[in-house]
Amino acid sequence: MTPAARCSAAIDVLDRVLSGTPAEQALTNWGRASRFAGSGDRNAVRDLVYDALRCRRSYAALGGAETGRGLMLGALRAAGTDPATLFTGEGHAPPPVAEGEAGRAPEAAEALDLPDWLLPQLTGSLGEDLAAVAHALRQRAPVFLRVNLRRGTVVQAMAALQAEGITAQPHTLADTALMVTDGARKVQTSQAYLSGLVELQDAASQAVVAALPLRDGMRVLDHCAGGGGKTLAMAARAQLSLFAHDAAPARMRDLPARATRAGVRVTLTGAPETLAPFDLILADAPCSGSGSWRRDPQGKWALTPERLVQILAVQDAILDRLAPLLAPGGVLAFATCSLLRVENEDRITAFLLRNPAWQLHSEHRFTPLTGGDGFFLAQLVQTQA
Numbered sequence: 001m002t003p004a005a006r007c008s009a010a011i012d013v014l015d016r017v018l019s020g021t022p023a024e025q026a027l028t029n030w031g032r033a034s035r036f037a038g039s040g041d042r043n044a045v046r047d048l049v050y051d052a053l054r055c056r057r058s059y060a061a062l063g064g065a066e067t068g069r070g071l072m073l074g075a076l077r078a079a080g081t082d083p084a085t086l087f088t089g090e091g092h093a094p095p096p097v098a099e100g101e102a103g104r105a106p107e108a109a110e111a112l113d114l115p116d117w118l119l120p121q122l123t124g125s126l127g128e129d130l131a132a133v134a135h136a137l138r139q140r141a142p143v144f145l146r147v148n149l150r151r152g153t154v155v156q157a158m159a160a161l162q163a164e165g166i167t168a169q170p171h172t173l174a175d176t177a178l179m180v181t182d183g184a185r186k187v188q189t190s191q192a193y194l195s196g197l198v199e200l201q202d203a204a205s206q207a208v209v210a211a212l213p214l215r216d217g218m219r220v221l222d223h224c225a226g227g228g229g230k231t232l233a234m235a236a237r238a239q240l241s242l243f244a245h246d247a248a249p250a251r252m253r254d255l256p257a258r259a260t261r262a263g264v265r266v267t268l269t270g271a272p273e274t275l276a277p278f279d280l281i282l283a284d285a286p287c288s289g290s291g292s293w294r295r296d297p298q299g300k301w302a303l304t305p306e307r308l309v310q311i312l313a314v315q316d317a318i319l320d321r322l323a324p325l326l327a328p329g330g331v332l333a334f335a336t337c338s339l340l341r342v343e344n345e346d347r348i349t350a351f352l353l354r355n356p357a358w359q360l361h362s363e364h365r366f367t368p369l370t371g372g373d374g375f376f377l378a379q380l381v382q383t384q385a
Ligand SMILES: C[S@@+](CC[C@H](N)C(=O)[O-])C[C@H]1O[C@@H](n2cnc3c(N)ncnc32)[C@H](O)[C@@H]1O
Pocket: 223, 224, 225, 226, 227, 228, 229, 230, 231, 245, 246, 247, 248, 251, 284, 285, 286, 287, 314, 318
């Protein structure tokens, strides 16, 4: 496919996404209907679509319309390319640029590619980092791997990856983190990945687990386990009696196979109360996902004030449910991949007001400015009587 044909394909996919289809589904449907497209074409169209979704507001302004065509016009103008070079109308190229498609410079929240309603909250949460974080959220996220120390060392993992044409280097956020600098698309078919030596996991996500006081023999619950990224990271750090729970058990579907690949043991449970008490509980709570909008740019535009209020209530309910399940001296760890104070520090303050027998032991905050996703971690302990 020519660059212009790839641009036309991205326009079609974006139109479907803008009318409500999830990006992954729209890309899969396009791929199935476009057997002529090779893997290079598919990757290129995918990158065009995701880049446009990350920068949806600013590209729509620059391109003169919030349509697939407007976003691609905006993308070209943002990159300093005259759209007329691709929009020729020849072959599979998009039709030439019309008079009413001049676009304009984006302003305020539009230029930051943030929703207007969230700007005050993000400003309050990020202070002087706001513009830099917004800029980071407009970029592609790096690919990070977690070295499974049960299977080998960081040096061994780097060598194994290199032998398969994947270059990765240690990252400062966590002792297990590698950032892939070349060959990222080969990771999931590599022997290093299939043998459980490395897992795909954001570096800040790894740093959250590294900050937990895990020790051999502990009884640990991962209460919002999802696909089990943090469950497996915890299992690799100490010999634990480890339990995984999720309100949507289907999300843990792949966890047993992933645990086998990683060489660790995890017990899935639908009833954590029956297994209490625990020495440590991690609640990697449902949240706005604002810290990971580089990976899920649709989430940035889908969040509403009403949805955010619902999320806060779920976070409070999770903390209140888990507090009684801890053994004396146990740690309740609350994490989100949110940048919003209202989902982070404010939830902890509210919990401590409702539960005066508890105190904050430590708090960590990560933003994309340190390389990984935005994350928050608070560790709570009960005060001694
Ligand atoms: C941020 S994701 C977890 C990601 C996962 N820990 C990881 O590292 O891959 C939040 C998870 O919480 C689950 N969840 C939502 N409400 C819950 C609740 N009330 N109790 C337990 N889990 C819940 C969701 O189904 C989702 O899988």
